[in-house]
Amino acid sequence: MLPTCLRIHLSQTSRHLRHALQCRYYAEQSSPGETQRIALVQGASRGLGLEFVKQLLDKPNQRVIATCRNPDGAADLQNMQSGSDGRLDIVQLDCTDEKSIANAASQVSHSHQHLDLLLNVAGILHVPGKMSPETALSRVNAQNLLWNFHINAMGPVLVSKEFAPLLAKAAQVSGASKDRPAVIANLSARVGSISDNELGGWYSYRASKSAQNQLSKCMAIEFARRKQNIAVVMLHPGTVDTDLSEPFQKNVKPEKLFSRQRAVDQLLGIIEGTTMEKSGSFIAWDGQSIPF
Ligand SMILES: NC(=O)c1ccc[n+]([C@@H]2O[C@H](COP(=O)([O-])OP(=O)(O)OC[C@H]3O[C@@H](n4cnc5c(N)ncnc54)[C@H](OP(=O)(O)O)[C@@H]3O)[C@@H](O)[C@H]2O)c1
Known part of the structure; x- marks a missing residue:
């Protein structure tokens, strides 16, 4: 207080x-000697992103930067900020807009010396009244493909590019090491696995998550080659009760539909245990590795 x-x-x-x-x-x-851990959650206005902010703020000595497209309209985030004792910053960032990403990175680098964790959470599967996942080849079109690729694949890599210098500083400021590196955690999805695809459909979403995985793997290899202690992991949260999954929940068994609290708790456990050795992995909510 x-x-x-x-x-x-x-x-x-x-x-x-x-x-x-x-x-x-x-x-x-x-x-003195106790460096604050700093996490940035990209896509934090609702769903899993908002829950990540909440659970990170519950940790002692943790600061959080929450980014979203429209901070003025993000009432839940603003409420969290007022109860955060100054440990939560809200920054505007639209992951489809390179200028907005660069502005956010510049703003954060003025107020923070380093980052320990970058969580790329923003993603789309459908946009009410405008776009739904394709159930047949005849429904595939350029607009849907671009929409999914823009947010789900390009977003995480462009955001990572701008924030990588701050993650690199974790080595000096908070002692990031091979066993406890700075982490980029990208929210992927099991349906992005090509070898696991036995049902087809959801062309744009599946392909955008496969592309996100490939871009993330490239980053993981580059950071390791440069001997930077920044690990990159791609995470499948399971099917979680959010706006994104809501229209598709009727065939999901109740025990397979996770609450946001459970999903985020599980993923934070995985992130906590990430080492440089595990960098480049595609990991499910239960810690199992998913084939690409
Ligand atoms: N829920 C699941 O069952 C499930 C399963 C597998 C993977 N995932 C992945 O988990 C991640 C989070 O999903 P969710 O279920 O939490 O979804 P959600 O509840 O629909 O929330 C999506 C978030 O993405 C943000 N967003 C959308 N476009 C954006 C943009 N251009 N720039 C910045 N932010 C943008 C939204 O912000 P606005 O409020 O501004 O729209 C919102 O905060 C996604 O990457 C998703 O693919 C979810």
Whole structure:
């Protein structure tokens, strides 16, 4: 809790200034030798992204940067921020817009020295009234393909490109090592596995997640070759009760439909145990490796 005199002073300032002062206060308060862990959740307005923010904030000594397309409309994130004691920053980022990604990276690098974790969560499977996953070749079109590739495949690699310099700094600032590297965790999906594809359909979504996996694997190889302790993992959360899966849940057995809390708890466990040796892996919610 902030001291009363500081709280009174902060109540008389604007929301943005108040947040900046709180951030500085908490950075100065962390004990010597105890470096704060810093995570950035990309695509945090709702669904799994919002739950990642919540569970990360429950950890001691953890700061979180939550990015979303429209911070002013992200009421749940704003509520979390007001109860976060200055440990949550909200930054605008649209992963389909390179300028917006670069602006977000520049903003974060002014307020933070490093990053320990980058979670690329934003993704689409359908857009209500505009796009649904293809059940037949006759329904495939360029617009759907581009839409899925833009957000699901290009988003994570373009965001990783801009934030990689901050992840690289974790080696000096928070002691990232081979056994406990900085981590880029990209939300993939089992349906992106080509060797596991026995049902077909969902052309654009499947292919965009396969492409995301290939781009992630390239990053994993490059970081290892450069001897940078940044691991890249692709994660399948299982089928989770969110807006994304909602129209497709009727054939999912209740025990196979995870709550957001359970899914995120499981994935954070996997991220926590990630080493450089595991970098480049495609991993399911239960820790099993998924073939590409
Ligand atoms: N739910 C599942 O069963 C399941 C299964 C396998 C994999 N996944 C993967 O898990 C990830 C999260 O899915 P979810 O279920 O949490 O989905 P969700 O509830 O539909 O949330 C999707 C998130 O992506 C954001 N987003 C969409 N387009 C964006 C853009 N251009 N720039 C930035 N953010 C954007 C949305 O922001 P707005 O609020 O601004 O729209 C929202 O925060 C996805 O990558 C998905 O493919 C989910």
